[in-house]
Amino acid sequence: MAKVKLASISTKAPRNIDKEKTKAKTEKILVELDELQNLLIAEAKNALLVVIQGMDASGKDGAIRDVFGSLNPMGVSVKSFKAPTAEELSHDFLWRIHEAAPAKGMIKIFNRSHYEDVLITRVHGWCDDATAQKRMKAINDMEELLTQHNNTQILKFYLHISPKEQQERLQERTHDPRKMWKYNENDFAEAKLWKKYMGYYDECFNTCNKVPWHIIPSDQNWYKEYLIASKVYDTLKKLKMQYPGLKK
Template identity: 45%
Template sequence: MIDLKTISTEPPSGISKKEINKGLVQYRNELFELQNKFYADSRFGLLIILQGMDTSGKDGTIRHALSGMNPQGVRVKSFKKPTEEELKHDFLWRVYPDIPEKGMIQVFNRSYYEDILVPRVLNSVSEEILAHRCKLLKYLEQHLRQNNIHVLKFFLHISKEQQQERINERLIKPHKRWKYSAEDEKAANQWGAYQNAYNMAINNCDDPPWHIVPADKRWYRNYSVAKIVTEHLKKHKLTYPNT
């Protein structure tokens, strides 16, 4: 059983930022070539899910860890509060159009997991419905895998103190002010409830398992995500088709 309170949000001791940044450059270079092969090979699709508390760095991870890939083969979808139209359908209705086809990499900035996390925090649905949604998400991810669409799930793990520091940055620094929302403070005040909700999601939807990435240091977060995605693509022995 995973409990986020027991997992460090800091990089392992003895890690050199300089060496990690060199490693990130290497992985980004590898990702460019691997993603081109992935696109040409077209045996698999890949869905990358980025979840985390507000200010955990989902946007930054996309910019710095994943931006080296060819945009022709990568799409990014940000999940916001459901629209009126989306609320008229079941909670997975808005997801299917963005499931990647084979050869494509799809990044979800937040995801369908919001539909169990937010209701859990707000107590807006019953435990029975939450349990049912967790089962559906497990079945969905297993179904995707059986159809050669693999899912990599990342939880960007920051501390409460680091979150507050980043919220303060948004208030103080002019170039970050546009990111600030009163919802940031509201979410910070619900820290414990969100941590419990993530514990529920991580433990109940664990096939495939989550990668819990220490994210207090942006440089280590970016390196870790790039490394995991690179190693995942390498496993498939991708090749360019014979012409």
């Protein structure tokens, strides 16, 4: 398996991709996802866990809204992982993650995830390399447990934006009234640690890869949404789900 290195992967859509045609394809996929979600709920044999990682302003919230927002809310939920609480810190680092994993028939979206415990913690020196290696092994084991013992399909997306695009989006939050609520002065300080983050992300992609990562070029939201929707559609379609008959 080829090593992942973010610096060598474009953050933009290929030049030959037509924006309007791609958006039309996305709309069609989202309609078909509605039926696939109904099958997932009715059959109740599989679960889908969608992990979304990315730097600040990479478009995580928008991806969740625009790809999953039209689905049946009874069968999809979002868990946003912020700094752990005192209770969560009193347990192992995966306790709060496993508790939030989807039940069969459900789609669960992690807005940030267990990977923060081997990313931001390392960037700021809260977790040493030896501990991080142990944590990444534990992450692989947990993801294997979910896939093999609960029929959980796991999709892991990294929303890949450029430093230039990130700065433009962060600046937009300072003057766009619709986005000011997202403004956090600390985001600009974190952005200065870009190279550190990229190094630890690269290591993470190449160590926690039993469930593969999907690197999503995200400078253009329409392309990001198309790629995520397509992957979710393909994953659910391959399950060959069927509606159960009448209960006897």
